Amino acid sequence: MNDDTRAPGNGDPAEPSLLLDDHFCFTLYAASRAVTGVYRPLLDAVGLTYPQYLVMVVLWEHRTVTVKELVAALHLDYGTLTPLIKRLEAHGLLERQRRADDERVVEVALTPEGTALRERIRTVPLAIGDAIGLTREEIAAAQDLLRRLTANVDRHTAGTGPAVKAP
Amino acid sequence: MNDDTRAPGNGDPAEPSLLLDDHFCFTLYAASRAVTGVYRPLLDAVGLTYPQYLVMVVLWEHRTVTVKELVAALHLDYGTLTPLIKRLEAHGLLERQRRADDERVVEVALTPEGTALRERIRTVPLAIGDAIGLTREEIAAAQDLLRRLTANVDRHTAGTGPAVKAP
DNA sequence: CCCGTTTAAGTTGTGCGCAAGCTAATAGGG
DNA sequence: CCCTATTAGCTTGCGCACAACTTAAACGGG
Numbered sequence: 001m002n003d004d005t006r007a008p009g010n011g012d013p014a015e016p017s018l019l020l021d022d023h024f025c026f027t028l029y030a031a032s033r034a035v036t037g038v039y040r041p042l043l044d045a046v047g048l049t050y051p052q053y054l055v056m057v058v059l060w061e062h063r064t065v066t067v068k069e070l071v072a073a074l075h076l077d078y079g080t081l082t083p084l085i086k087r088l089e090a091h092g093l094l095e096r097q098r099r100a101d102d103e104r105v106v107e108v109a110l111t112p113e114g115t116a117l118r119e120r121i122r123t124v125p126l127a128i129g130d131a132i133g134l135t136r137e138e139i140a141a142a143q144d145l146l147r148r149l150t151a152n153v154d155r156h157t158a159g160t161g162p163a164v165k166a167p
Numbered sequence: 168m169n170d171d172t173r174a175p176g177n178g179d180p181a182e183p184s185l186l187l188d189d190h191f192c193f194t195l196y197a198a199s200r201a202v203t204g205v206y207r208p209l210l211d212a213v214g215l216t217y218p219q220y221l222v223m224v225v226l227w228e229h230r231t232v233t234v235k236e237l238v239a240a241l242h243l244d245y246g247t248l249t250p251l252i253k254r255l256e257a258h259g260l261l262e263r264q265r266r267a268d269d270e271r272v273v274e275v276a277l278t279p280e281g282t283a284l285r286e287r288i289r290t291v292p293l294a295i296g297d298a299i300g301l302t303r304e305e306i307a308a309a310q311d312l313l314r315r316l317t318a319n320v321d322r323h324t325a326g327t328g329p330a331v332k333a334p
Numbered sequence: 335c336c337c338g339t340t341t342a343a344g345t346t347g348t349g350c351g352c353a354a355g356c357t358a359a360t361a362g363g364g
Numbered sequence: 365c366c367c368t369a370t371t372a373g374c375t376t377g378c379g380c381a382c383a384a385c386t387t388a389a390a391c392g393g394g
Contacts, residue, residue: 020224025202031313032199034320035192057187104342133319145309146198152300153201271372
C-alpha cells in the first residue's frame with residue numbers, strides 16, 4: 001500500500017483526523033461484525049442467523065411479545081423484523097396472531113419447538129466469551145461505555161429528528 | 168410486555184445469562200448501528216453511504232490502493248466491496264484499473280472529484296463526536312478494548328478455520 | 335356519530351455483508 | 365516448458381437494515 005499520509009489536513013492539530021485507524025466508528029463497526037462472525041457457525045448449526053437469534057432471546061425471556069415490542073427492544077425496523085419473524089414462523093419456532101381486542105397488534109409467541117431450541121443453544125455464550133478474550137471486568141466496562149453511547153445517540157437523533165413538528 | 172423471566176436456566180449462577188440485556192454482543196451491535204445512524208444524514212448530504220465513506224477514508228489516506236488492500240483494511244469481502252467500488256466509480260469519485268504487470272490486480276485511485284469531496288466532509292467527525300457524548304478518554308478506552316477484542320476474534324477464527332490444513 | 339389523526343404493521347426498493355462458486359492470470363515444481 | 369496450485373477479483377443468492385410508502389384499525393374532538 002502506498003503509505004504516504006500527506007493528504008491535506010491531517011497535520012492540522014485543530015481538526016479531527018480522517019485516518020481510518022482514528023475512526024472510533026470503524027473500530028466499533030469492525031468489532032461488531034467480528035463478534036457476529038463468531039456467532040455465525042454456532043448459530044448455523046441450529047439454523048439461525050444472528051438477528052434471528054436475538055429475536056429468540058427476547059422470546060425466551062418473555063414468551064410472548066408484540067412486533068412493536070421487538071422493534072423497541074432490538075432497535076430494529078418493522079421492515080427488518082416483519083420478514084425475519086415470518087421466516088422464524090416458517091421454521092416453526094414461533095407463531096404470529098393478531099390480538100382480538102386490537103387488530104392492529106400482532107402477538108409473537110414461542111412454539112414448543114422454539115422453546116426447545118433454547119436447550120441446544122445454552123452453551124453458545126460460553127464459546128463467545130472464550131473467543132472475545134477479554135476479562136469479565138473489561139467486558140463490563142465496554143458494555144457500560146457502549147450503552148451510554150447508544151443512549152446519547154438516541155437522545156441526539158430524537159432531538160434533531162421530528163423537532164417538535166411545526167404547527 | 169409479559170415480564171416474567173421464569174424460563175428455565177436463568178436462575179442457575181453457573182450458566183451464562185440468556186437475557187438480551189446481558190448480551191454484550193447486542194450492546195455492541197446496537198451501538199454500531201446507532202453510530203452509523205448518526206453518520207447517515209451527514210453522508211447522505213454528499214451522496215455516500217457509511218461503508219462507501221470508509222472506502223473514501225482509506226483512499227484519502229493512500230490515494231491508490233488495490234481491492235485486496237481495501238478488503239484487508241476494512242475487514243470486508245470482495246463480494247461486498249466490488250459492487251460498492253463500482254458504485255463509487257459510477258459517481259465519479261474513483262477509477263479502477265488493472266495493473267499492467269499483474270493483470271489479476273485492480274488498482275483503485277482517487278479522481279479529482281473524489282479528492283475534492285474530502286473538503287465537504289472535514290467537519291463530519293466533529294458532529295459525530297458531539298452525538299456520541301463520551302469523553303476523549305472514554306472513547307480511547309473503548310477503542311482499546313474493541314481493538315483487542317477484534318484482534319482476539321481474528322486469531323480465534325483463524326485458528327479454528329483452516330486448522331493448519333491436513334497434509 | 336362522523337371524520338380527520340394517530341398507531342401498528344406490512345410492502346417496496348436499494349445497499350450492504352457474507353458464503354459459495356467461478357474465471358483468469360501468475361507462480362512454481364518437476 | 366508444461367502443468368498444477370495459488371492468487372485476485374468477480375458473480376450469485378440470501379438475509380439483513382433502513383427509508384419511503386401503503387393499509388387498516390383504533391382514537392378523539394366537534
